[in-house]
Amino acid sequence: MSEPQTGQATPAIREADVLIVGGGLSGTLLAMQLLRLPGARRIVLVEPRPELGRGEAYSATELGHTLNGNAARMSIEPDDADDLTRWLQAHLDEGGWPESGTQDVPVSELFPPRGLFGLYTQQRLAQALIIGQANGSSLIHVRDEVIDLQTLQQGVRATLKDGAQWQAAAAVLATGMFPAARTAQRESSGLNAAALDPWNVDALRALPTDARVLIIGSGLTMVDALESLSQAGHRGPIEVYSRHGLLPHVRRQPPAWEDFLSLAPDLRSPLQLLRELRRQCALALEQGIDWQAPLDTVRVHIARLWSQASDAQRRQFVRHVRPWWESHHHRSPPQGNALLERLLKEGRLTVRAASMQGVDSAGLRIRLRYRGQTEAVWVEGDGLINSTGIEYDWRRVDKALPRQLLQRGLIRPGNLGLGIAADAGGAVLNADGEPGQKLFAMGPPLRGMWWESTAVTDVALQAKALANRLAVEF
Ligand SMILES: Cc1cc2nc3c(=O)[nH]c(=O)nc-3n(C[C@H](O)[C@H](O)[C@H](O)COP(=O)(O)OP(=O)(O)OC[C@H]3O[C@@H](n4cnc5c(N)ncnc54)[C@H](O)[C@@H]3O)c2cc1C
Known part of the structure; x- marks a missing residue:
């Protein structure tokens, strides 16, 4: 499936039917759905990471970085809610994830580590590949980055970082999320220059165990950072600052409740x-x-x-x-929440509502204005982590492909500048607001379209619908 990297100059333009940009969860689920459909299709997935199906979220190596929903809620099969539970049961029966044995709950109520969820997606892709091959379809994983895309009379042409070019009837932007901690261009505060990436486990491990750690942002990314610090044996104080100082609630298993909104269709604002x-x-x-x-x-x-x-x-x-x-x-998985509560109880973790006014990277100091105060103060730490989450505005992302697509007028910002605009079926709108019909998007880039367009269930539904559309049109 993976193709060798040649690194040689100017190969001929290669051809495919569908070119998917990004092989995280979105791109992989789209490929999986396409492979299962009747008809012979050449699918190319361009993804720099060595493994498909992982992206940022499911490349996690910490066992404590778990899904934020239990197995019963996280199937990648929109029509089969028990799929993950069954896969997990089989995996446990084979001796996988032995640490789960300490949890006395049914398999459907386990919160699997995100890395394990990545393996589940990969195995479902491998099964789809067998079906696809029987239909005459193929899937190639090209380990590279798409740096430019043009639309042609007959389709699209993608240029990769190594200079290779692919031409396809249609292309899909499954480029996922752009973490705020890595979007250099928009970053005027200097925070990223001074701060650690919350998902860089090695960097967090390198902090002294008694370091006073400052974390900006108090959502689920912060909970991941706490988990990594804890695994690294960190024992020092941790100070979390965010505009509202709100912590994620823990996810419980509530009973069913009447769908009150379907009874009140006029309720809109x-x-x-x-x-x-x-x-x-x-x-x-x-x-x-x-x-x-x-x-x-x-x-x-x-x-x-x-x-x-x-x-x-x-x-x-x-x-x-x-x-x-x-x-x-966006609630916290129980394991992360238990850690958070323990740290709060021990007095090692403090959470305060404050807005960040500046950073002095030389001395690892941040300037904060606490909620309700007029004066800002400097706060000093030994380590600083940027957990402010995701940058959804493509105009502020310093990456070649978003920049090129904007410059070529092939995309336009989505509602409120969130992601990119598309029609309800995922066809991307160009700068004039016209659907291009050859360029599609799914997952986080459609944040402005649907607001919630990132969770496993959102992405799985979109992948199935888009595959059906592409199979008809291309
Ligand atoms: C840390 C984290 C934890 C999460 N946990 C949960 C959870 O518990 N439950 C839940 O429902 N959802 C969760 N999510 C949300 C959701 O499941 C993920 O965001 C999901 O991975 C989205 O998949 P994606 O493929 O669209 O994006 P990504 O995972 O971001 O993958 C996009 C891929 O595209 C590639 N790419 C980008 N640009 C290019 C380019 N120009 N050329 C080639 N490749 C490119 C990247 O290398 C990347 O691998 C989490 C998200 C994160 C970030």
Whole structure:
């Protein structure tokens, strides 16, 4: 499947039917779905990483970096919710993931390490490849980066970093997320120059065990960083700062709750929605039911609500509801949460609402204005971690392909500048707002289109729908 790297000059233009840019979860699931469909197709997946199906999230090597949902919630098969549970059961039966034995819960309720989830995706891809080969389809993994794309009369042409060119009938941007900690261009504060990458386990391990660690950002990325520090034997104080100082709630297994939004189709504005959600949560609590039950019914409505909203309503959501949504909806897996609670209890971890005003990289000092204060103060640490999450605005990402696509007018920013604009079926809109019909996107680049477009379930659904579309059109 993987093709040898030649590194030689100007090879001939090679041809494919579908070229997928990015072989993380999105690109891999798309390839998997395409391979299963009838018809012979040449699929090329360009991904610099050595393994497909992993991307940032599922390349994790720490066992404590787990999925944030249990196996029952994280199937990559949109029509088979038990697929991951069955795969996991078989993996455990073969002696895999022995550490799970300490957890006395059914397999469906286990929160697998993300690295293991990557293996699950890879094995499902390998099975699809056998089906595809029987249909005459092929899949090639080209280990490189696409640095430019042009649309032609007959399709698209991609230029890779090593100079090679591929021509295909259609191309799909499955380029995933651009971590804020690595987007140099937009970074005026100097934070990235001074801070460590939260997913660079080796860099976190290299910190002295008694280091006073400052972390900017208090979401799930911060919980990953705590896990890595803990594994590295860190014993020093950890100070977390974020604008609202909100921590992710822990994910529990709430019971079912009536889908109240399907009964109230007129409920549209973010503030109305929030009011009703709070009312439902209060109702649940009155009945002794977990408040997470009503909240979990909202998920299936998000794409509809966001795509139907006006720009003003979307802005209202981002300004007033987003921090609350992030901490309540993007919840922490139990293992990460237990660590967080232990550190808080021990007094080693403090979390404060503060906005960052500047960085003095020489002395590892950050300038913070605490919430409710007018004066900023300097805070000094021995280590600094940027856990501010993801940069969704492609205009601020210092990478060749986003830059080229914008320059060529092949893409335009999505709603509120989040990701890129596309039609409901994933065809990317050009600078004039016209769907190009040869260039598609899926996953995190469609954040502006659907708001929630990154989780396993979002990506799995999109992969299946897009594969069906591509199979008809190409
Ligand atoms: C740390 C982390 C943990 C997460 N945990 C969960 C979770 O527990 N549950 C959940 O539901 N979701 C989770 N997510 C969200 C979601 O599942 C992932 O973001 C998912 O990996 C998205 O897949 P992707 O392929 O679109 O993006 P990515 O995983 O970012 O992969 C994109 C790939 O594209 C490649 N690429 C980019 N540009 C180019 C180019 N120009 N040429 C060639 N290749 C390129 C990159 O090398 C990368 O491998 C997590 C995300 C992160 C970052």
